[in-house]
Amino acid sequence: MSAAAPKVDAVRVDDRGIWFRTGDGGDDVVDVCFDGRRVWSFWLQRDSVPGDGGRLAGWPSALVRFLDGSTRLSLVAHVSGATLYDEEVRLGTGEGRIAVVSPEGKPLGLDKSNRLSQTFDSRTPEQVAPLLDSIAQVLDAISDAGVEAFLAYGTLLGAVRQGGLIGHDSDADLGYVSGHTHPVDVMLESFRVQRHLGELGFDTYRYSGIAFRVDVIEGDGFRRGLDVFGGFIAEPVGDRAPVLYLMGEIGAPFEREWIYPLTTATLEGRTFPVPANPEKLLEATYGSGWRVPDPAYHFETPRTTVRRLNGWFRGIRVLRSEWERRLSQHRGKPAPDRGSALAELVVAREGVPAQVVDLGAGRAGDALWFARQGASATALDFVPRAAEAARQAAVSEGHDLTVREVNLLSLRSVLAEGARLAHSAGPRVVLARHVVDATTPAGRAGAWRLCEMALRDGGQLYLEFWAGDGRRLHEGQLLAAVPTAQVVAELEARGAVIVHREEQQVERVPDTPEGSTGRTVARLVAQWQR
Amino acid sequence: MAAVKRNLRQRVARRVAGDLVARIDELEAEVQENRNLNLRVAELVDLVQELLIPVASQDRERIDAALAKFQRSL
Numbered sequence: 001m002s003a004a005a006p007k008v009d010a011v012r013v014d015d016r017g018i019w020f021r022t023g024d025g026g027d028d029v030v031d032v033c034f035d036g037r038r039v040w041s042f043w044l045q046r047d048s049v050p051g052d053g054g055r056l057a058g059w060p061s062a063l064v065r066f067l068d069g070s071t072r073l074s075l076v077a078h079v080s081g082a083t084l085y086d087e088e089v090r091l092g093t094g095e096g097r098i099a100v101v102s103p104e105g106k107p108l109g110l111d112k113s114n115r116l117s118q119t120f121d122s123r124t125p126e127q128v129a130p131l132l133d134s135i136a137q138v139l140d141a142i143s144d145a146g147v148e149a150f151l152a153y154g155t156l157l158g159a160v161r162q163g164g165l166i167g168h169d170s171d172a173d174l175g176y177v178s179g180h181t182h183p184v185d186v187m188l189e190s191f192r193v194q195r196h197l198g199e200l201g202f203d204t205y206r207y208s209g210i211a212f213r214v215d216v217i218e219g220d221g222f223r224r225g226l227d228v229f230g231g232f233i234a235e236p237v238g239d240r241a242p243v244l245y246l247m248g249e250i251g252a253p254f255e256r257e258w259i260y261p262l263t264t265a266t267l268e269g270r271t272f273p274v275p276a277n278p279e280k281l282l283e284a285t286y287g288s289g290w291r292v293p294d295p296a297y298h299f300e301t302p303r304t305t306v307r308r309l310n311g312w313f314r315g316i317r318v319l320r321s322e323w324e325r326r327l328s329q330h331r332g333k334p335a336p337d338r339g340s341a342l343a344e345l346v347v348a349r350e351g352v353p354a355q356v357v358d359l360g361a362g363r364a365g366d367a368l369w370f371a372r373q374g375a376s377a378t379a380l381d382f383v384p385r386a387a388e389a390a391r392q393a394a395v396s397e398g399h400d401l402t403v404r405e406v407n408l409l410s411l412r413s414v415l416a417e418g419a420r421l422a423h424s425a426g427p428r429v430v431l432a433r434h435v436v437d438a439t440t441p442a443g444r445a446g447a448w449r450l451c452e453m454a455l456r457d458g459g460q461l462y463l464e465f466w467a468g469d470g471r472r473l474h475e476g477q478l479l480a481a482v483p484t485a486q487v488v489a490e491l492e493a494r495g496a497v498i499v500h501r502e503e504q505q506v507e508r509v510p511d512t513p514e515g516s517t518g519r520t521v522a523r524l525v526a527q528w529q530r
Numbered sequence: 531m532a533a534v535k536r537n538l539r540q541r542v543a544r545r546v547a548g549d550l551v552a553r554i555d556e557l558e559a560e561v562q563e564n565r566n567l568n569l570r571v572a573e574l575v576d577l578v579q580e581l582l583i584p585v586a587s588q589d590r591e592r593i594d595a596a597l598a599k600f601q602r603s604l
Contacts, residue, residue: 183565187572188579195603206604209569307558311565404601411573413604416581420597 005082006030006044010054013073013089017058019051020044020075020085029078029296034071038121039063039100040110041078041168041295060114066100068092078295111170112297121167125268128165130218132270135172138202138214138226139273142176145196147189149176150262150273152229152246153285159265160278161291168295171225175246177259178210178232183312186210186232193228209313211247244284247313251305252284316409318440320382322478327362327386335389336365342433342464343369345523349500350460355428357421357454359447360435364390364403370431371399380406380417408439408446418453427458436465436487437479444487448494452528460499460527463487467503467522484522491526500525 006028012019018032027045031038040063042048048055059067068091075085091098100108100116107122120128135151142149151159152175158166165172178186187209194204194212203215210230215223231246233256244254258277265274275281282290286297339347343366346353352375358367361379364387371377371394379387384405394401407413421428430451436444451461468481488498502523577600584596 183568184572184575187569188576191572191576191603198603209572307562308565311562312568315566315569405604407604410604411570412577413601415577416597416601416604419581420594420601423594423597 005077005080005084008044008075008084011075011085011087013087013091015059015067015091017056018075019054019056020048021054029294030084031076031078031295033074033076034098034100036072036074037107038076038109038119038168038295040114041112043296046298047296060110062110062114062116063100066098069094069096069098071098078293109168111168112295117170119168119170120165128268130220130222131165131172131224132268134216134218134224134226135174135267135272136270137216138174138197138228141197141200141202141214142174142193142228144200145193147176147178147193148260148262148273149174149228150259150275151175151265151267152281155267156265156274156278157282157286157290159267159272159274160282161293163266164268166293166295171227173227173229175229175231177244177246177256178230180232181235183209183232186230187313190230193230207317208247208309209316211313245305245308245312246281246284247309249299249301249305250281250284251302251308254280254284315442316407317382318409318443319438319478320407323438324383326478327383330363330386330389333389335368335393336363339366339369340433340464342366342431342462342523345525346429346431346462347373349525350429353427353429353459355424355426355459357428357430359406359430359432359450360408360438361390361403362386362434364401366431366433367401367403368394368399371401372397376400377402378421379403382407406450408435408443408450411446414446414450415453418450421450421454422456425457428454429459430454430461432461433464434466434479436463436482444490448491448496451526452494452496455528458527460525461491461496463522463524463526465522467520481519484524487522487524491524496526496528498524498526 007023008020008030010021022044027043029041029043032040032042040060042057044055048057070088070090073085073087073089074083076083102108102118106118108116109119109122111117111119139149150156151172153173154166154169155172155174158164158169178189180186180189190210190212194206197204197214204212205215205225206212211227213225213227215225218224229247231244231250233242233244233254236242241253242255243251245251258280259275261276262273263276264271265278352370352373354375356367356370356375356377358364358377358379361367361381364379367377367379367387368390377400379390379401381387382405384403387403391401391403404417406417432447435447439447455461465487466479466481467484469483484501484503488501491498500523504521505518506521507518580600581596584592587593
């Protein structure tokens with residue numbers, strides 16, 4: 001990348017993307033502006049494919065749904081600011097102007113990961129002030145927990161490079177470097193800091209063993225999430241230099257003196273803590289070219305760093321974002337009003353149980369149905385807000401339905417919930433509909449552990465899942481069929497006895513394309529005998 | 531004779547290289563298995579640390595409250 005404008009000509013814009021010719025020389029990053037406002041940035045070579053004697057940069061999927069109408073489209077070299085193309089274009093069949101905005105009308109753009117967000121370049125100083133207040137508030141709270149945090153990643157980059165937020169960024173990141181040198185101690189510290197923030201009244205959301213998000217409710221009610229990335233400096237091995245690992249991208253030879261004692265930098269006129277030598281951390285984060293702006297920056301984290309961070313700290317939120325997205329589609333919809341075939345099987349075999357646990361409840365349709373039949377129902381899911389409509393319905397109708405968050409990939413979560421259920425006396429039915437086929441082998445191990453604890457006083461586990469060879473039912477489908485024999489073997493290995501087993505051919509799986517082949521649904525009933 | 535020797539050396543080298551690649555794959559998997567223990571150990575220590583004292587009290591209400599509080603903190 002250079003300060004000279006890249007050579008781009010013969011630009012054509014259509015529904016596929018932006019087609020252009022460019023030199024074979026170095027790569028360069030350009031901004032795509034609609035009616036003068038940046039909505040996307042891409043690298044001419046890296047983010048395009050050859051075709052028709054030129055190159056085509058396809059529209060990012062997040063942008064496609066907006067591309068129906070006219071706009072003044074310009075391509076602007078990000079570094080030099082030179083305009084490479086500037087024409088009125090029409091996409092799709094729409095008559096109006098293309099508006100890349102949120103449902104509330106707020107201007108949106110794509111960040112470096114091509115995710116739609118309200119980037120800083122479309123916000124006024126008044127709109128940015130609450131973010132700065134939130135940063136200060138969270139830094140104070142972390143400091144109160146005994147850890148000195150600082151601006152990190154893009155927020156640090158903006159403060160050091162330009163004293164302000166980066167236009168194409170959309171949120172703020174904080175980091176800290178633990179005084180501990182062993183991953184276990186570093187995680188225990190992170191758990192403690194998160195717990196302390198909870199006690200101070202903050203909502204938090206854990207990403208990994210050393211990273212979590214803190215939610216701050218701003219003046220206008222907007223819920224802002226600030227990411228807090230933990231790090232540590234690993235003990236030097238032999239005569240190698242000590243290495244800093246900072247979640248989620250950094251692994252580089254480093255000295256603790258480059259971080260602490262912290263100094264300060266200015267961000268949008270406010271003073272915030274930054275590492276003692278911020279340039280060293282920026283170089284470890286973005287490489288030696290960190291001074292040159294890149295709105296389409298992609299981390300190229302070395303494989304060894306990814307493997308270390310994955311191995312030490314990750315694995316507790318596999319598929320979670322996907323399920324959060326999927327279940328958010330039901331937000332605002334009324335609670336489901338009938339029980340599933342699995343719920344009917346429970347009633348057919350043993351009437352309405354006194355206690356029902358709906359594991360992997362999703363929208364908690366079965367839990368609500370059982371609560372309406374007079375059962376004491378508990379809905380467990382790692383996306384508990386999906387059960388909000390069911391919970392509200394139960395409250396307004398006076399039924400006994402409790403919703404709790406459980407993460408089958410987290411040992412703490414499984415053991416605590418298992419202990420809680422085991423602690424309340426009496427037999428119960430645990431219903432797990434499409435949990436086996438929704439989670440990973442590690443998630444299933446967590447489920448069996450939880451069920452074993454929950455059914456200590458008796459009762460039965462009812463399972464329903466797509467049975468088969470492990471292939472996803474179709475693209476975009478989050479469920480992957482699991483061989484029934486495998487599920488049976490896993491349960492038996494944990495001491496369960498299968499007391500009922502049925503498999504049923506289903507003509508076509510709901511929500512799959514016409515012409516899809518039939519699938520097999522399996523239902524198992526298991527119990528632990530002591 | 532020299533050609534036979536060379537051929538043999540090449541075949542042995544190929545087999546040794548293949549064995550080494552397989553062993554590296556295996557070692558990498560084993561290293562990762564070991565790394566995965568860190569999160570499990572941290573989760574267990576945290577759970578024990580937070581719940582052992584309330585549980586030792588044998589006070590049912592205190593235990594229930596500690597479990598609920600612990601779950602909320604995750």
